[in-house]
Amino acid sequence: MRMIATGDSFIARRIPENDKRAKNIKEWMNGADVRFTNLEITTHHKEGYPSPFSGGTWAMAEPSVLDDLTYYGFNLYNWATNHTMDYLQGGLLATERELDARGLVHAGAGRTLAAAAEPRYIDTVQGRVALIGATSTFHEASLAGDPTPHIKGRPGINPLRYEEVYYVTKSEMETLKQISNNTDIDANEMLNRLEGFSVEGGQDEFLFSGKLFKSADRSYRVRRPVKQDIERLTASIQAARRQADYVIVSLHSHEMEGMDKNKPADFLQDAARACIDAGAHTIFGHGPHVVRGVELYQGRPIFYSLGNFIFQNDSVSYLPSDFYHKYGLRTDANVADGYDIRSDYGRKGLGVNPNVWESVIAKLIWNGDDLQSIELQPINLGFKQARYQKGWPELTDNVEVLQRIKELSEPFGTEIVVADNKAIVVCT
Structure with missing residues (x-):
């Protein structure tokens, strides 16, 4: 079983025609049985009402961006994030409709809590794979709810509270x-x-x-993780373990130790290990927009953050009045005005942090339940480009991000060898 895992896909633009960067990545990922990414944007035609809160940017793109993710070959998607409810239930339901229309396997959000928490399956020639998604970063109004005999359920995300x-x-x-x-x-x-x-x-x-x-x-x-949420997560894992050959758990988490984005929160480590104990084969983490360390727990890999795969939060075309009010602008301002003020004209924010624009793609190979190898391929997202050009991934030979992951993994006792412009996680 060959797995590809990437971090956040905050995709707001279409892939340029005949883009060699996309073509090279598509070819590099070709041959994998499952290819995972985290969908960190809602996809609809301005459906749903903008929420009075957001995940930072009210994340919305044309549904056609899903076709570009399909071009890369992604066939597993988490969409439990801090942006899932940027356009409330209407945006969630519209995004679900667009995902379903393309036959994409997605987990972590849904029309009820049971739907958001349930495993979603994909069948491959090498076996059946289950995906379970959850997020620890969200506004409390984003929680999905289950129905009662008299009241219908509430669309939302599968929460990992603490x-x-x-x-x-x-x-x-x-x-x-x-x-x-x-x-x-x-x-x-x-x-x-x-x-x-x-x-x-x-x-x-x-x-x-x-x-x-x-x-x-x-x-x-x-x-500490909330007991109720851990019990729901582990119950889904245990069910999936009896219905699939492999179980992947996707955890979206911005929380950190102090102000260090590179270090996962204590409760996230507890939750990830509990998922492995329950039978998960691997944890794909994302959220902070930078890479974090890798842990091999009970011989199973936990990627605390795979960073960004696509990051175009300064390319969202339309934003609600709440965004402009937040930055002291009139509602007749445009998105360029808002992005200027938010970044202090390119002097602060995620756009000036080079670590945000360097990441990896992980390739895992399994033989039954035995993990054979993990390879980390570095990618570059165009740090020095203009904000409206940044965000597309490109294969690179830059080993700085690999060295960073190597150092961040050492506290977990994980050995990583960096050579020939790639990193190999020692699995034995």
């Missing part, structure tokens, strides 16, 4: 309580608890500005 607890010293706790008493910062929440609209907390905890604090001998933070 619980967050801040531990502080006794003196720090007293300071928080004093600030809370003086400012009534959590008065509404406290009243909701008294009136039964919120769940009452434990006696040893204190809620401050919506965050849970507990006393300890030092200050630190702990995040």
Whole structure:
């Protein structure tokens, strides 16, 4: 079984005709049985209402961009991301319609929570493969919901939520309580608890500005996956393991350690390992728009982030009034005005971070349940190009991104050999 895995495909433009970059990548991926990418854009004709919140950019493109992803050969798609609900339920349903019309196998979002969480399958000559998708980065209104006997379900994403607890010293706790008493910062929440609209907390905890604090001998933070979401994920994996030869889990996560995008959050590591324990063969991670390390857990690979495959967030053609208001512009402004202000005229943001524009494509080869090899092929997305030209992937011999992944993987005990302009993950 040969698998290809890429990171985020934030595709907002059509592939230029006779583009050699696309042709070379298509040929490099040719021969794989399954080819995965993360669809990080909604695809529709301005359907649905723009959400009052977004994943950063209200991500919308013409449905024809799906034909370009099909040109590359992708046949497995996650679409549980922080952008899935940029155009609310209407945008989700329209995107689902366009994916289904092309016969594309997609997971992570749907008309109900059960649909968003269920495995989706593809049959190949080398075996049947299941894909399960989830995201930890989303607005709470994006959650899918299941129906009851009297109320229909809610379209949305399959969530991977996490619980967050801040531990502080006794003196720090007293300071928080004093600030809370003086400012009534959590008065509404406290009243909701008294009136039964919120769940009452434990006696040893204190809620401050919506965050849970507990006393300890030092200050630190702990995040853990929500039990309900892990149980739903592992149940899907266990079902898929009995219905397919291989199980892929896709996890979209922007959360990090501190301000370091290169390091996955603690809860994400716990969740990924729990998925492997439940029977998943591999975890394909994405979200922060930079690469992260690779872990071999129980002999199964966890890619904490494969970075970007296509990244064109400065090429979205239409944006709602919320975007212009956010940057102090009138609604009769155009997208070029908005992108200028957001980037401080090209001086800040993702566009000036070279790590955003270097990434990899992973090639995995399996013999039954045994992982035979992992190869990482570097790609370049045009860092030095104009913002309206950036974002198309191109095979490159730049090993800097490979060295970065090698170093980021060392804390997980993963050995990576960089040679001949590619990286090999040592699997034995």
